[in-house]
Amino acid sequence: EAQVTQNPRYLITVTGKKLTVTCSQNMNHEYMSWYRQDPGLGLRQIYYSMNVEVTDKGDVPEGYKVSRKEKRNFPLILESPSPNQTSLYFCASRMGTVANYGYTFGSGTRLTVV
Amino acid sequence: GENVEQHPSTLSVQEGDSAVIKCTYSDSASNYFPWYKQELGKRPQLIIDIRSNVGEKKDQRIAVTLNKTAKHFSLHITETQPEDSAVYFCAASLTGANNLFFGTGTRLTVIP
Numbered sequence: 001e002a003q004v005t006q007n008p009r010y011l012i013t014v015t016g017k018k019l020t021v022t023c024s025q026n027m028n029h030e031y032m033s034w035y036r037q038d039p040g041l042g043l044r045q046i047y048y049s050m051n052v053e054v055t056d057k058g059d060v061p062e063g064y065k066v067s068r069k070e071k072r073n074f075p076l077i078l079e080s081p082s083p084n085q086t087s088l089y090f091c092a093s094r095m096g097t098v099a100n101y102g103y104t105f106g107s108g109t110r111l112t113v114v
Numbered sequence: 115g116e117n118v119e120q121h122p123s124t125l126s127v128q129e130g131d132s133a134v135i136k137c138t139y140s141d142s143a144s145n146y147f148p149w150y151k152q153e154l155g156k157r158p159q160l161i162i163d164i165r166s167n168v169g170e171k172k173d174q175r176i177a178v179t180l181n182k183t184a185k186h187f188s189l190h191i192t193e194t195q196p197e198d199s200a201v202y203f204c205a206a207s208l209t210g211a212n213n214l215f216f217g218t219g220t221r222l223t224v225i226p
Contacts, residue, residue: 033213040218041218042120042203042216043203043216044216045213048213058213090157090158102148102163103148103158103160103214105157105158107156107157108156108157
């Protein structure tokens with residue numbers, strides 16, 4: 001089944017403790033992206049990747065890192081999480097490098113930083 | 115970059131009535147306009163999209179219309195059912211650009 005897999009689904013952590021949210025897709029998509037979803041703000045892009053070893057900042061990149069060492073994986077790293085990073089996170093992928101194809105989203109990671 | 119505005123933020127309709135959600139975009143170069151449905155606790159899923167070379171697209175009870183001159187596009191759901199209750203997001207992308215720009219979402223509630 002074609003899908004984007006995120007882990008974990010839920011995560012509670014303490015301020016400053018490094019964490020990684022994993023994202024993997026099995027569709028051989030070039031493009032992958034991370035979004036955060038907050039009430040009233042919709043989906044805001046954190047980082048995206050056009051292909052292996054090619055990453056770039058989205059609208060809200062501060063406090064996050066990503067890497068794209070393999071085509072299928074695009075982990076999101078929070079080196080020193082803070083409470084304002086409490087949010088619902090989605091990984092997404094699509095075929096091609098231009099935006100006029102539909103995205104496939106992962107099932108989401110609800111992160112709470114206390 | 116592109117700015118997408120979506121209205122209303124919440125919408126309640128009686129089962130069987132129609133629902134309309136509207137979005138405006140700022141950059142006339144945008145040429146791809148998808149709509150996503152997010153049910154409670156689930157991921158956003160693409161339900162319909164339209165490209166700027168067409169003015170309307172239908173898929174059963176849902177349709178999207180695009181007015182390039184006014185820079186707005188709308189989602190129309192007819193004969194609404196309780197399972198249509200969800201948050202709907204519109205989005206737009208610029209010609210040749212890498213990224214989609216999302217609206218802030220509309221929470222649709224269909225009252226049985």
